[in-house]
Amino acid sequence: MTNLTDLAIRExxxxxxxxxxxxxxxxxxxxxxxxxxxxxxxxxxGVMEVLAFLQDTWSVTVADxxxxxxxxxxxxxxxxxxxxxxxxxxxxxxxxxxxx
Amino acid sequence: MCGIxxxxxxxxxxxxxxxxGRMAAAIRHRGPDGYGFYTGPRVGLAHVRLSIIDIASGAQxxxxxxxxxxxxxxxxxxxxxxxxxxxxxxxxxxxxxxxxEVLVHGWEEWGAGLLDRLNGQWAFGLYDGRxxxxxxxxxxFGVRPLFYAVNGGTLVFASEVKALFASGLVVAAPxxxxxxxxxxxxxxxxxxxPFLGVSQLEPGCYAVWENGRLRSHTVFxxxxxxxxxxxxxxxxxxxxxxxxxTALRLRADVPVGAYLSGGLDSSITARLAAEASPFTxxxxxxxxxxxxxxxxxFQNEVAAALGTRHTVRHIRSEDIAAAFPDVIRxxxxxxxxxxxxxxxxxxxxxxxxxxxxxLTGEGADELFLGYDLFKEVQVRLFCxxxxxxxxxxxxxxxxxxxMSAAGRGGEVWRRSFLDASPPDDPLFSHMPRFRAASxxxxxxxxxxxxxxxxxxALAELRDIMPAEHTSWTPFGRAAYLEIxxxxxxxxxxxxxxxxxxxxxxxxxxxxxxxxxxxxxxxxPTSSKLRGLSExxxxxxxARGRIPDSVTARTxxxxxxxxxPPFTSAGAPxxxxxxxxxxxxxxxxxxxPAAVGRxxxxxxxxxxxxxxxxxxxxxxxxxxxxxxxxxxxxxVTALPESxxxxxxxxxxxxxxx
Numbered sequence: 001m002t003n004l005t006d007l008a009i010r011e012x013x014x015x016x017x018x019x020x021x022x023x024x025x026x027x028x029x030x031x032x033x034x035x036x037x038x039x040x041x042x043x044x045x046g047v048m049e050v051l052a053f054l055q056d057t058w059s060v061t062v063a064d065x066x067x068x069x070x071x072x073x074x075x076x077x078x079x080x081x082x083x084x085x086x087x088x089x090x091x092x093x094x095x096x097x098x099x100x
Numbered sequence: 101m102c103g104i105x106x107x108x109x110x111x112x113x114x115x116x117x118x119x120x121g122r123m124a125a126a127i128r129h130r131g132p133d134g135y136g137f138y139t140g141p142r143v144g145l146a147h148v149r150l151s152i153i154d155i156a157s158g159a160q161x162x163x164x165x166x167x168x169x170x171x172x173x174x175x176x177x178x179x180x181x182x183x184x185x186x187x188x189x190x191x192x193x194x195x196x197x198x199x200x201e202v203l204v205h206g207w208e209e210w211g212a213g214l215l216d217r218l219n220g221q222w223a224f225g226l227y228d229g230r231x232x233x234x235x236x237x238x239x240x241f242g243v244r245p246l247f248y249a250v251n252g253g254t255l256v257f258a259s260e261v262k263a264l265f266a267s268g269l270v271v272a273a274p275x276x277x278x279x280x281x282x283x284x285x286x287x288x289x290x291x292x293x294p295f296l297g298v299s300q301l302e303p304g305c306y307a308v309w310e311n312g313r314l315r316s317h318t319v320f321x322x323x324x325x326x327x328x329x330x331x332x333x334x335x336x337x338x339x340x341x342x343x344x345x346t347a348l349r350l351r352a353d354v355p356v357g358a359y360l361s362g363g364l365d366s367s368i369t370a371r372l373a374a375e376a377s378p379f380t381x382x383x384x385x386x387x388x389x390x391x392x393x394x395x396x397x398f399q400n401e402v403a404a405a406l407g408t409r410h411t412v413r414h415i416r417s418e419d420i421a422a423a424f425p426d427v428i429r430x431x432x433x434x435x436x437x438x439x440x441x442x443x444x445x446x447x448x449x450x451x452x453x454x455x456x457x458x459l460t461g462e463g464a465d466e467l468f469l470g471y472d473l474f475k476e477v478q479v480r481l482f483c484x485x486x487x488x489x490x491x492x493x494x495x496x497x498x499x500x501x502x503m504s505a506a507g508r509g510g511e512v513w514r515r516s517f518l519d520a521s522p523p524d525d526p527l528f529s530h531m532p533r534f535r536a537a538s539x540x541x542x543x544x545x546x547x548x549x550x551x552x553x554x555x556x557a558l559a560e561l562r563d564i565m566p567a568e569h570t571s572w573t574p575f576g577r578a579a580y581l582e583i584x585x586x587x588x589x590x591x592x593x594x595x596x597x598x599x600x601x602x603x604x605x606x607x608x609x610x611x612x613x614x615x616x617x618x619x620x621x622x623x624p625t626s627s628k629l630r631g632l633s634e635x636x637x638x639x640x641x642a643r644g645r646i647p648d649s650v651t652a653r654t655x656x657x658x659x660x661x662x663x664p665p666f667t668s669a670g671a672p673x674x675x676x677x678x679x680x681x682x683x684x685x686x687x688x689x690x691x692p693a694a695v696g697r698x699x700x701x702x703x704x705x706x707x708x709x710x711x712x713x714x715x716x717x718x719x720x721x722x723x724x725x726x727x728x729x730x731x732x733x734x735v736t737a738l739p740e741s742x743x744x745x746x747x748x749x750x751x752x753x754x755x756x
Contacts, residue, residue: 020706024542024694037512040535044513045708067510 005086009058009079016053017075021046032075047072054078060085102160103130103259103601104172104246105146106225107267108234110253110312115144117746119267121737124148126266127259128738129430130174130601135738136160136745138170143227143234145172149744150604152176152352152457154198159744164204165193168229170747171207173200174259175222175244176608178348183217207235212306215319219348219614223301225257229749234309240320241463241612242290242303242588245597249298253312260598261298261432265733270298272728276551279434279689283540283717284557286436287589291316294433294724303588320614321566322583323621324576330627330637337619338641345613346372349459356608357382357455358408359446361658362398364635365461365470367646369610373459374406383408384450384458386442389416392504393659401647413449415442421665421672425723430602431594432728434721436537436713439660444599451603458600462591463611466582467620468638469575469629470655472500477529477578478629480517493518498632502656503709526565527558529578530585534558540714543695547688561585575625663712666719667702678722687725690718 010032021041022028036042042050050072054060060082062071071081105123107115120137124146128135131148138145138161147160153176161172177183180199183206188194192205199220206214207226212235221243226235236257238246248257249270256269264270275296278288291299301307304320331337350356350373358370360383374381383406385399396412403410420441427444428435450458465471479495486492496517497509521531544552569577596607610616620628627637634655642651666675677683679699684692695718701707702715740746 020701023697024691026693037515038519040539042512043708043710044508044510044516045710047510047512048708049706069511069515072512 006079006083009082010075012057013075013078016057017041020049020053030075032079034075035069035073036075037069037073050078054082058082058086102150102174103127103148103263104174104223104225105258105263105267106144106172106227106234106256107269108143108227108255108309110142112141114141115139117144117740118737119269120144120146121739122266122268122735123256123258123263124738125735126263126733129604130259132604134159134744136743136747137740138163138172138227138747138749140170140227140229140749142232143170145170145225145227147172148738150456150606152354152606153180154196155353157196158198158200160200161745161747162196162198162200162204163747164208167747167749169204169207169226170229171200171203171224171226173203173222173224174246175220175224175239176351176606177202177218177220177222178351179217179219181351212317212319215306221608221612223259232310235306236301236309236314237306238301238303240304240614240617241583241592241609243592243597243607243609243612245593246301247293247298248301248307248314250314251297255309255314259601260430261293261295262429262728262733264298265728266735272733273297274689274725274729276548277555277557279548279721280541280552280555281557282434282436284534284538285561285585285589286537287433287586287594289557289561289585290589295728322580322617323566323568324572324580325622326573326576326624327622328624330624334623334627334637335640338637341613341616341619342368342372342610342641343376345610345616346459347376348613349608349610350376352457354456355379355382355454356457356459357384357450357453359383359450359458359460359607360385360399360402360408360410361461362395362402362650363461363653363656363658364638364642364646364650365464365611367398367402367461367650368464368638368642369459369461370402370408371406371642371646372610374408381406381408382453382455383410384446384453384455385410385412386446387412387414388442388660389414390661393661395656398647398650398653402650405647411449411453413442413446415445415660417661417665417668418670419445420660421675424665424720425674425727426602427599428720428723429727430598432598432724433594434717434724435594436540436717436720437660438662438665438716439658440595440599442660443595444602447600447603447605450605456604457606457608460596460607460609461611462596462607462609463587463617464635464638465655466579466587467611467617467628468635469579469625470635471582471657472655473529473533473582474575474578474629475499475632475634476517476532477574478632480520480528481523481574483518484523495632501654502659523574526562526569526577527581529574530581536710537713539710540717543690543698543714543718545684545688545690545692548690573625575629576621579621662709663702663715666715667699674723675719678719678726684718684722687722689721689725 133151134149145161177199180202223244223246273296278292278294281288290302307316387396388394483492493514496514681692
C-alpha cells in the first residue's frame with residue numbers, strides 16, 4: 001500500500017513539475033533524483049508554487065524549518081516528505097533520525 | 101540634442117539629398133527645431149536639430165574656416181567655452197558660439213587627441229576633406245547612440261537604426277547572436293545590435309573610415325585603481341566635483357529641468373541644479389497606481405525641500421501596455437523589462453511643460469556601488485570565506501528588500517547566489533543576473549536554436565575583459581561589468597536617450613563627468629560600500645543637504661509592472677495577436693506552444709518574476725520584429741527647401 005502511494009505521489013509530482021516548470025522544455029528528462037534547484041528547474045519563487053501544490057493536493061503544510069533542499073530538492077525527497085506527512089509522522093524528526 | 105546621419109561612398113558619385121532627407125526624416129523626433137545637409141563627392145551628412153546652445157547660429161552640418169572639415173554632431177560638449185578659448189588662443193577663427201564648432205577646430209588642432217579633452221556626451225560624424233577620412237566618435241559611457249552599417253564600399257551611419265533602413269542601403273533582419281545577447285545581458289553588447297549587419301560604435305571609441313575600411317580605436321575604457329585609504333579631503337573633493345559637474349551640465353540657452361525619482365541620486369542632482377540654476381527648477385516625477393512601485397512620498401518631500409516647480413506623471417497599468425509598441429519603435433530592441441515605458445511618458449510630460457533638457461541621477465549607482473548586486477557580491481565573498489557557515493548565507497535574505505517577500509529568502513534563494521559561479525570567474529559578480537535573464541532562452545524556437553549552435557555570449561564577454569581586470573578589486577570588476585553590460589547599452593539607451601528623444605528631451609548626467617568617475621574609481625571600496633550600506637560617501641555629502649528620510653532609506657531601484665499590463669482583462673488586442681500560435685511559429689524565435697502556456701500561466705497570476713520577464717521579452721521581440729523586419733520603412737524625405745543649412749563641396753579628384 002505504501003509503495004503504491006509513493007509511486008502515485010511521484011507520478012503526480014512529475015506531472016506537476018512538467019506542467020509548471022518544464023512546459024517550455026517538454027523533451028527534457030526528469031529523474032526522481034535530479035536536483036530541482038541546482039538545475040534551475042525550480043527557483044525560489046517556484047518553491048512557493050510547490051508548497052501551494054502540496055497543500056492543495058495532499059493537504060500537506062510545510063513548516064518553515066522544513067524548507068530545505070533535503071526535503072524539497074528532488075521528486076523523491078518531496079514524495080518522502082509527503083508520505084511522512086500524510087502518515088502522521090513528524091517529517092523533520094524522521095529526517096533527523098535518518099541522517100543521524 | 102539632435103540626430104545625425106550620413107553616408108560615405110568609395111566612388112565619387114555623390115550622395116543624394118533625397119537619401120539624406122529620408123534618413124533625417126526617420127529621426128526627426130530627435131531634432132524638431134531644424135535640419136540641414138552637406139553633400140560632397142564621397143560623403144553626405146544630415147542633421148536634425150534640437151536647439152539648446154547658440155540657438156541663433158548653431159545650425160549643422162558645420163565646417164571649419166576653410167570648409168574642409170565638416171561635422172554633424174549629436175550631444176553636448178560641456179567644457180566648450182574653455183576649449184573655444186584655448187583654440188582661439190591658437191589662432192582659430194570661430195563664427196558661432198556653439199559647442200559644435202569646437203569639434204571642427206579641435207579636430208584640426210589635435211586630431212583624435214581632441215576626444216580626450218572633451219567633457220560631454222557626444223556622437224558625431226566628421227569628414228576631414230584634407231585626408232578624405234570620415235571619423236565617427238562616441239562619448240565615454242555611450243550616452244549618445246551611433247549606429248552604422250557597411251554595405252560594399254559604402255558606410256551608412258545614424259543616431260538610430262531606423263535611419264539606416266530609411267537610406268535604402270540597409271535591410272532590416274534579425275541577428276540571432278545580437279538577440280541572444282539581449283536575452284543574456286538585457287541589451288546587445290556594442291558593437292553588436294539585434295539587427296543583422298548593423299553595428300553600434302562602442303562607447304569611448306572613434307572609428308576611421310578610409311578607402312572602404314572602418315578601423316575602430318579605443319580612447320577610454322573604465323579602469324579601477326583604488327586607494328588603500330580615503331583621502332582626508334575626499335568629501336571636499338566630492339563636493340567640488342559634484343558642483344562643477346552640475347554647473348557644466350546647466351550650460352544651455354534654454355531652461356534645464358530635473359528628473360526626481362525620490363531616491364538619493366536624483367535628489368542630489370536636483371539639489372545641485374536648484375542651487376545653481378538662475379530659474380526656479382522644474383522637476384518631474386513618475387508615480388504609479390501600484391504602491392509597490394510608487395515613490396511619491398519621497399519625491400514630494402524632496403520637491404518641497406528644494407522648492408521646485410514639480411510635475412507628476414501618474415502611470416497606470418494600461419499606460420504601459422498602450423505605449424509599449426511606440427517604445428519598441430524608439431528603443432529598436434527587444435526589452436526584458438517595461439521600465440522604459442514610464443520614462444517615455446515622463447519625457448512627454450517634460451516636453452509638454454516646455455523643458456528640453458533634464459538632469460538625472462544615472463551613473464551614481466555604478467560609481468558609488470549603490471545596487472543590490474554589489475551587496476550580493478559582498479555577501480557571496482563573505483560566505484566563501486567560511487563555506488561551512490550556516491549563519492552567513494542568511495545575509496542573502498536581507499538583499500533586495502523591495503522585492504515581494506514570497507520566494508525571497510530560504511535555502512533555494514541563498515543557493516541561487518552561492519552556486520552561481522566561482523570567485524575566479526571574471527563574470528563572478530554578474531552570473532546570478534545573467535542566469536536569471538537567460539531563463540527566457542528555454543523558450544527559443546527553431547529559428548534561434550540552430551543559428552546559435554556554438555555561440556556563447558558569456559564566453560565572448562569573458563574573452564574581452566581587459567587584462568588588468570585581475571588587478572582590480574571584485575567591486576571594481578563588478579562596476580566595470582555593470583557599466584559595460586547595463587549602463588551603456590540599456591539604461592542610457594533604452595531607458596533614457598531613446599525614450600527621451602522620442603519627445604525631443606535631452607538627459608544630462610552629472611555623475612558621468614569623467615573627473616567624477618576617476619575620483620569614484622580611485623576611492624577605497626569602504627568609502628562606497630561597507631557591509632550592506634551603500635553609497636556611503638554620497639550619503640555623507642547629502643546629509644543636511646537633502647531630507648534625512650531620503651539619505652536614510654534603503655536603495656530602491658526604479659521598476660515598473662512587467663507582465664500585468666499585458667495579461668489583465670483590459671490588455672490591448674495586439675497582445676493576443678502577437679502570441680497567437682501561428683504568429684509565433686512564423687517568426688520562429690520562440691516555441692509557440694510554450695509561449696501559449698506561459699501566457700495562460702501569467703493570465704492566471706501564476707509564476708514569478710522570471711516568467712513575467714520572459715513574457716515581456718517575448719512580446720517585445722515579436723513587436724520589434726513586426727515593426728522593423730516585416731514592415732517596410734516608409735518615410736518622406738525632409739525637403740532641401742526647408743533646410744536651415746545646405747552645404748556642398750565641388751567634386752574632388754579621386755585619390756590614386
